[in-house]
Amino acid sequence: MPTGLAHAELIAVLAAVTGDEPRVMTIRSGDALPSGPFELAHRSLQAGLREWVGDQTGHPVGYLEQLYTFADRDRTQDTGYSRTISISYLGLVREQAAPGAGKPGWHGWYEYFPWEDHRKGAPDSLQAIAEHLQRWAERDTSRRDHRRRRIEFAFGLHGAAWNEDLTLQRYELMYEAGVVAESGGEEFVATGRSMFADHRRILATGIARLRAKIKYRPVVFELMPESFTLLQLQRTVEALAGLTLHKPNFRRLIDSQDLIEETGDVTSETGGRPAKLFRYRHAVLEERAFSGSKLPISRN
Amino acid sequence: MPTGLAHAELIAVLAAVTGDEPRVMTIRSGDALPSGPFELAHRSLQAGLREWVGDQTGHPVGYLEQLYTFADRDRTQDTGYSRTISISYLGLVREQAAPGAGKPGWHGWYEYFPWEDHRKGAPDSLQAIAEHLQRWAERDTSRRDHRRRRIEFAFGLHGAAWNEDLTLQRYELMYEAGVVAESGGEEFVATGRSMFADHRRILATGIARLRAKIKYRPVVFELMPESFTLLQLQRTVEALAGLTLHKPNFRRLIDSQDLIEETGDVTSETGGRPAKLFRYRHAVLEERAFSGSKLPISRN
DNA sequence: CTCCTTTATACTCGACTTGAGTATATCGCG
DNA sequence: CGCGATATACTCAAGTCGAGTATAAAGGAG
Structure with missing residues (x-):
C-alpha cells in the first residue's frame, strides 16, 4: 500500500x-x-491539536470535532517538494479571560460575515450582495438557471426562508462570483473582513457546522458558564444562529429535553424579576439528540 | 508555518x-x-479519489463526501520515518454490473454488522451482544454507570428505542469491550466478519453517516436507477436504514417533498397491480433539506 | 369468466409538536 | 405605591406524524 508524501498541518476554529x-x-x-x-x-490528530492550542493560548478546549481536510493544490502554496494537507477542527471554549499581550486574540465572527447576523433583521448589505450575485448569474447563459436557484435558496430570496445553516454555501457562492476580496472583489465593502489564504472559508465551515449542530446536540452548554439563566442560554444560541428566538417556545423546547436543572439560586442582575439559575445535567449523554427521526418507521 | 511530514492515503467506502x-x-x-x-x-483529494476508484473499479462514483481523517499512531503501521494520514470518503454508486475476474467485489454490509439489520425484527445475536457488554460494564465499578447508560442508549435497551444512526457508537462500544475479533473477542461468533486494520470502523462510520443523511438530504436517488417504483425506493431506504417503514407514510413523506415526478410509464413486473414509474427531479437542489429547523424562530 | 391473491394507491383519525400570542409574577426604582 | 423591566406560566390553532383502513388493478387458479 504505497502512500504519497505530504506536509500535515492542523487548523483550529x-x-x-x-x-x-x-x-x-x-x-x-x-x-x-x-x-x-x-x-x-x-499521539493522534485530536491530541496534537489539544496540545498546541493549550500551549499557545492557555485556553483548555472543551468540545472538539473534526471539520474537514483540504489538500487542493490551488489552496496552498506548494513547496515544490510536497503538498500540504490541512486538517481543520472546530473547538468550543468556555472562558475568554483577557488574552495576554502579544497573545492570540478573539474577534467577533460577524466581522468576517456581516451578512450572517439577522438578529436585528436582515442586514442592509444583503440586498447589495444579492444584486451582485444575480448579475453574476445572468452573465453565464448556460448555467444561469442553476445559479439563480442556488442564490435564491442560499439567501432565502423570493419567498424562500432564510436558513442560517447555509453559511458555507453562501460564502462559496460569493467566492465563485468574485464578490469577496479573496476572489477579486476589492471595491466592494459590504462583504466583511477577509483572512489569510482560505481561512475565511474554514471559518465559514465551522460556523455552518456549529449552527447545524446546536439543533440536535446539546453542545451549547460547552460555551456556557457553570450556572446560567434561561435568557443567557437563549442569547447564546441566538448569537450563534444569528437569529432571534421566540422566548416561550425556547423555554418549552429546553425543558422538554431535560437537559438542565435548577441550581436553587436566583440572580437579580438581570434587571427585572430575579431569574432562576440553571446548570447543565452532566448525566445527560453527549450523544443524546434534541430531536427524533424523520423516517416513517413501522413497528409490527 | 512549519508542517510535519506524513504519508497520505485515501480510503473509500x-x-x-x-x-x-x-x-x-x-x-x-x-x-x-x-x-x-x-x-x-x-488536483484535490476528491479528484484523487475519483480518479483511482474509476481506474481500479470501472464504476463512476456519483455522490462523494468526506468521512473522517485518521492519524492515530496505534491505527497505522509506522514506517519509522513518517506516519500515515488516512482520509476516508463515502461514495454512492448507482450500477453494480458484475465485476470482472480478479476485480474488486461487492459484499453485503450486514456481513460485517449482522446486528444492524432490523428489517426482520431485532437479530437474535443482539441479545447475546448486549449481555456481553453489560458484563463488561460491571467489571469497572468506577465507570459502571456511565458505561451502562451508553450501552442502553446505543442498543435501545430498557425502553429506549433502537436508533439506526448509532452504528458507529455501537461498534465502538463493542470494540472497547473486546467483543469483536479486532479487539480480542475471538470465541464470540455473533459479531460478524472482521476486516483489515481499522477498516471495519471506517465502514461503520460510513454506514452511520449514510443512515443519518438519507433523513435530511435526498441522497438515496444516487443509488436508484433512472426510473423506479415507490416500493423500490422504499426498499432501498429500508436496506440502508436496516428498518421497515410504514408504506402509506413513506409515500406521503416522499410526495410532500416534491422530489420525484411520474415518468408516465408503469411496470407490471412487481406482481400485483402495475406500479407507476417515477424519476428524480434533477431540478431539485442537492442542498435541499428533507425537514426543517428545530429552533423556535421568532419572526417580527 | 370469476374469484382470489398480490401489489398499488388513496383516504381517515387521533396524538403530539410547533408557531404565535397572552396573562401573571416579582424585582428595582422613583 | 405604581411603573418599567424581566421572568415565568398558560392557551390555542395549524401542522406533522404514527397507525390503521379502504379501494383499485393486475395475474393466475379453477
Whole structure:
C-alpha cells in the first residue's frame, strides 16, 4: 500500500461567546486562524491539536470535532517538494479571560460575515450582495438557471426562508462570483473582513457546522458558564444562529429535553424579576439528540 | 508555518444497493476497503479519489463526501520515518454490473454488522451482544454507570428505542469491550466478519453517516436507477436504514417533498397491480433539506 | 369468466409538536 | 405605591406524524 508524501498541518476554529457576541480565536491581529504542524510526537490528530492550542493560548478546549481536510493544490502554496494537507477542527471554549499581550486574540465572527447576523433583521448589505450575485448569474447563459436557484435558496430570496445553516454555501457562492476580496472583489465593502489564504472559508465551515449542530446536540452548554439563566442560554444560541428566538417556545423546547436543572439560586442582575439559575445535567449523554427521526418507521 | 511530514492515503467506502441488499466495495475478497496513495498529480483529494476508484473499479462514483481523517499512531503501521494520514470518503454508486475476474467485489454490509439489520425484527445475536457488554460494564465499578447508560442508549435497551444512526457508537462500544475479533473477542461468533486494520470502523462510520443523511438530504436517488417504483425506493431506504417503514407514510413523506415526478410509464413486473414509474427531479437542489429547523424562530 | 391473491394507491383519525400570542409574577426604582 | 423591566406560566390553532383502513388493478387458479 504505497502512500504519497505530504506536509500535515492542523487548523483550529475555536469558538466562544462573550455576552451576545460569538467570537473566534485568531492570530496576526485577526488575519488568520491558529494553525500548527502535526508532528510525530503527537499521539493522534485530536491530541496534537489539544496540545498546541493549550500551549499557545492557555485556553483548555472543551468540545472538539473534526471539520474537514483540504489538500487542493490551488489552496496552498506548494513547496515544490510536497503538498500540504490541512486538517481543520472546530473547538468550543468556555472562558475568554483577557488574552495576554502579544497573545492570540478573539474577534467577533460577524466581522468576517456581516451578512450572517439577522438578529436585528436582515442586514442592509444583503440586498447589495444579492444584486451582485444575480448579475453574476445572468452573465453565464448556460448555467444561469442553476445559479439563480442556488442564490435564491442560499439567501432565502423570493419567498424562500432564510436558513442560517447555509453559511458555507453562501460564502462559496460569493467566492465563485468574485464578490469577496479573496476572489477579486476589492471595491466592494459590504462583504466583511477577509483572512489569510482560505481561512475565511474554514471559518465559514465551522460556523455552518456549529449552527447545524446546536439543533440536535446539546453542545451549547460547552460555551456556557457553570450556572446560567434561561435568557443567557437563549442569547447564546441566538448569537450563534444569528437569529432571534421566540422566548416561550425556547423555554418549552429546553425543558422538554431535560437537559438542565435548577441550581436553587436566583440572580437579580438581570434587571427585572430575579431569574432562576440553571446548570447543565452532566448525566445527560453527549450523544443524546434534541430531536427524533424523520423516517416513517413501522413497528409490527 | 512549519508542517510535519506524513504519508497520505485515501480510503473509500463505496456503497450500492442491489435489490434489498446494501453492499460495499471491497478488495482482498472482502477483507479490506479499497485504498490508495494521495499523489502530487492529483488536483484535490476528491479528484484523487475519483480518479483511482474509476481506474481500479470501472464504476463512476456519483455522490462523494468526506468521512473522517485518521492519524492515530496505534491505527497505522509506522514506517519509522513518517506516519500515515488516512482520509476516508463515502461514495454512492448507482450500477453494480458484475465485476470482472480478479476485480474488486461487492459484499453485503450486514456481513460485517449482522446486528444492524432490523428489517426482520431485532437479530437474535443482539441479545447475546448486549449481555456481553453489560458484563463488561460491571467489571469497572468506577465507570459502571456511565458505561451502562451508553450501552442502553446505543442498543435501545430498557425502553429506549433502537436508533439506526448509532452504528458507529455501537461498534465502538463493542470494540472497547473486546467483543469483536479486532479487539480480542475471538470465541464470540455473533459479531460478524472482521476486516483489515481499522477498516471495519471506517465502514461503520460510513454506514452511520449514510443512515443519518438519507433523513435530511435526498441522497438515496444516487443509488436508484433512472426510473423506479415507490416500493423500490422504499426498499432501498429500508436496506440502508436496516428498518421497515410504514408504506402509506413513506409515500406521503416522499410526495410532500416534491422530489420525484411520474415518468408516465408503469411496470407490471412487481406482481400485483402495475406500479407507476417515477424519476428524480434533477431540478431539485442537492442542498435541499428533507425537514426543517428545530429552533423556535421568532419572526417580527 | 370469476374469484382470489398480490401489489398499488388513496383516504381517515387521533396524538403530539410547533408557531404565535397572552396573562401573571416579582424585582428595582422613583 | 405604581411603573418599567424581566421572568415565568398558560392557551390555542395549524401542522406533522404514527397507525390503521379502504379501494383499485393486475395475474393466475379453477
